Amino acid sequence: MANVEKLEDKLLKLIDTDESFAIALTGEWGIGKTHFWNNFYERNHTNFKTKKYAYVSLFGIESLDSLKFEIALKSHSTSQKKDNFSFIKKSFQKSLDVIDFSKIEGKGIALSLSKGMISSAVSSMITNTVICIDDIERLSENIDIKDVMGLVNHLSLEKNCKVVVILHEGKADKDFSEYKEKVFDEVLTLDDSLSIIESIVDSSLFTIYEQFYGIIGIKNLRFYQQVDKAFKLFDQAFPSLSQLSKRQILRLILIVRMVYDMPSTLGNDIDFKFFVDSFNSKNISNFRGYKKQNAYKSQDETPNNIVKFNKVNDAIHPFYNYFEISDWGEVIV
Template sequence: MSIGIIENQIGRFLASEAPEVMSIKGAWGVGKTYAWNKYLANAKNQKKIALKKYSYVSLFGINSLEDLKFSIFENMVDEKSIGRRPTVESFKASTAELLKTLGKRSFSIIPSNPTMIHYHSMIESLSFLSLEKTIICIDDFERKGHNIEAQDILGLMTQLKEQKKCKVVLILNDESLSEGSSVDYIKLREKVIDTELRFAPTAEDCVEIVLTGNKIEQQLGEHIIKLGINNIRIIKKIEKLSALLVPLLKSYEDPVLSQALRTVTLLTWCYYGQGNDTPDYNFVSSRNSAFSDLDDEIVLSTQQQIWCSILRNYDNYAVDEFDQQIARLVENGYVDEVRFLEEAAVLNEKVLAAYSENSFKEAWKKFNESFDADDQEVISCLSASFKHNAKYISPVNLDGTVRLLRYLGKEPL
């Protein structure tokens, strides 16, 4: 199912008041929650959300239906606050609305000498009453506590839809469900789930969802697409780590930054990736020759041959000392600035040398294509390039140029 269809389905879901249960399922890290939050925010900004209350709950660590019900209540915010974390103030507002709904009946429930424990117990018991016409997102179904059954959660979702007129979205990694939860989900989804979406974005989809399109992110996006990375969690890590490198490389030539972005993309993917075809991090970070796999004395497994194929398609990637410093960043989460900048300076010198060599070759080309060996403009161009690039020109080219200028009687140059 394409991302466009997913976005349209979520938009339809949010724009309607009709009670409904939707599930969004997909593999680890593909960005199910990220996409839901983005499309929810877009709908809010476009004023296309029909219901006026929203609650987001992660099932991680929740061990009872009572805990789940209260968690939904305490995380409830109004439509205008979607995208912000629930606060004490939002909880007070929900509690006040609950007491207002109960009216005079609430006084008969409050003990004659209430304590904070009494108030908390009362609110916890009554909180479910206020969950009417609310958009509820229940996330991390596969990470629920051991003491709460999957079928009970699905039953609560049905109750929220049918009795409370709520719209419920369930987000889950169906590949990581326990055997019991998977059986319950498959058995009950026909009765509980109205719309079931498979979220499986391509690398291009992920780049469009996550990256904003500035110059740096365009480069990252190209590398991500080339490697086929469709895991938004990993892409966010790439984005975060690259943000640590960019300010340090402002004074260096563009190819230095380009190599940094290319390397941090690959190594981060290899370090955090869980796919079968994701190259092994140690294998990649120790590959210091682009042609090492062509050595007849090295026997590679089928899997390693696949990894080598990926690296060959990635500009025949091999690490150097500069890349090794980026590897330390990926592993440790911080930059050793002294060592990193030392290697960046070395790489920068190589880039300048390459520039100079190319510039000098262009001057030679101009001379070779000239019909007049005594053309002063051509000779001046060659001489100027020689002087400007002498530091980087190879000894062979230096010697050849000096001999040529002497031959032409231009020794004073």
Template sequence: MSIELLRNQISKFLGSETPEVLAIRGEWGVGKTFSWNKFLEDAKNEGRIALKRYAYVSLFGCNSLDNLKFKIFEQVIDTSTIGVKSNIETFRKSIESLTVGRKILKFIPSLPSFRNANISLLLDSIAFLSLNKIIICIDDIERKGDNFKIRDLLGFISLLKEQKNCKIIIILNSEPLNNNEDNDLKIYREKVIDIELLFDPTPEECTEIAITSDNYCSLQIKELSKKLEIKNIRIIKKILRLSDQLESLLKKYEPELIYQALHSMTLLALCYFQRGNDKIPDYDYIKNIGYKIHGLNGKEENIQEKQWNSFLRKYSFYKIDEFDLEIAKSIENGFFNEVSLLAEADKLNAKIIADKSENSFSEAWKKYHNTFANNQEEVVSSLYDSFKKNVYYISPLNLNGTVKLFRCLNENEKADELIEFYINNIKTNKSIFDLKNSPFANHIDDPKIIERFNCESKSSEDDRSPEEVISSLADKNGWSQNDIEILSALTVDDFYQIFISQNGDHLSGWVDACLQFAQISNASDEEKMISNKTIEALVKIGKQSSLNARRVAQFGIRIEGDI
């Protein structure tokens, strides 16, 4: 059912005083509750609600009928205040506005046994007596307590309709209930539910519900979400929150970079938040796609991979780069590491500017991708010349893809020449040869490239002292794998000696830099080791004197026996 048809049915339901039960059923995340609240508020604003009182109740953690009765009683509001969140003041007014509630509240204090009364049972009784002619929305049925059976719930809903003249809305997920209660739901729903509406909005309708802003990023997310046919409003909202952060971070960069960020983020977020959905590519498959989609990985695709690659081509997603991987990290962590993101953005932005030139490397690759003509000589010549002109903007992954194509075309001499040309021109950036710490190490598989990169990497081993590494961590708010390897190899005594030998304003920053890994939810074992050894070293320092015990306390270190 479309959103407009659903709106009309709900409008008729709200405009009548007739006691009845309406169910809104749909997949998780499509916006059932969101749409109900919107249509309800619209009806209130237009004066189209027949009954005077309303209550919204989530069954999350609800374990009994008595619990539900009081939840409804607690949430009852006048329909004129729909859209205002419940609080202690609205609760008090709700009690005072109830005829039965007002009388009993005046009468209770005069009871001789008032102090010994079971107030909970008393309030439950008041709650049930008060539930007359109310619109009640019951949500999150699948999250109710295990002891609260679906048949008991539906029986109570029937009672509310038949004896209390209430109108009840039930919001149901299409997914099966826990504890095999689907059979009970099927049996009783036919007896209890008068109207059942299937909420199955189109991707276009879901984006209209979720995205109301008309700024550039929001409009792009709307179009990209439609293209991916995203129907989960929660996921669209998460993408929007991330895009808001991206917009402020990337506003100084080329429009193509901003579009790539939004394009990649929308796909990666969908695949990350809907892992296990066979209809969309696996999240880890995308992160490690390399040149698979170009047919240059030397392996035959299985049926699943063919479907995934077709999905990605339809979305115009052909490769993933270091910038995309930074965005992937932000999706996993829930925030952006500005230092590492902007470092990759700077590199990509320079490449985009270079790609805009007539002789760009991307243009050269189009002679391979965009035709079935017999143009091998033109492809080789164009890629060879463009590679040399744009060498500073070519990643190791692009180098590997170009070399593999040349070898497939029996151009081994040119392939080897490009490898040497690349190394000789990129020598100043030694970190690029460190395949061990490259996110694309598994996809750089040309033996010659691996051999030459390893040779260059060994010639530039990291010889920094631990103090230099810690200082770097404190100053740049980021780290490399080399930093982690150097610090994780230190002993507790090493950290102790480093901290005890330092004096000055930088000391607290150094300690915080070493402790920060304890706050990271997905920290590696090596990163956890750094923080754990740091804590042990601080404990050792704190035990030296009461003064030092108080000094380390500022870092959350509690020394036993210290006051």
């Protein structure tokens, strides 16, 4: 929780200076870096000392010129939560895509216009802007990361911009480490998503999420969004549920959703079918009671399915004592 607050304080102090900068905002996959940044801007944009802002995702951008053009096109006043003229700008962008500049003529003289020239003209206006560039790890094969890093450096040093690049360093291009120290003034890491999770889930049940987060260690924000969505379906379908039942159902959803969405949390050899079959109320006594049932039998080693069951059970037990799929659990599965 403190990590989010410290990052916000750090970013606000940097943006409140006259100095330009380039910062990398990193964190593990799915921890909520984009969500954090968007919330940060929404809460603080009116206090930015720099009065222009642009947010650009690299997803779908196929050239450096297109990236420059996108930054220019997405620029707007920080007095706005969102760009009030985004629709008009998108219409302008689409019109450029359908124009055949080679056929344009004026007064009998062919004009040497091109989309690239217009893009360069527009992008030349990018100065004194807070720029967020997201999804570096989704960079097109048509763009070299060194060119993107060169642009980030140029915007910071030559255009007096404050540039924040969001990336999952482990998934970004292997060459990122080479440019990290040359281009970025600082690398900030988001390593705690608990306060972000708290902002999107039912506050009356947050202690359950907090226990799961602390014991199991999953930080992926999309996971918790999916759990919250599933829980709300139950809450709407059964509005008379007691608070005790709600807490029980949420615990079940967290466990089942974890094994369904993120089985690697428990090990690469665990799959959802095995989990459902072994923890089903009809079969679980055979797995859980295996040691007692075979105490007097001579065996060289424990069967693999029992080893797998114990591994899953040991991981779940600190959060959910004697987990079993029955009743509500069967509905959730």
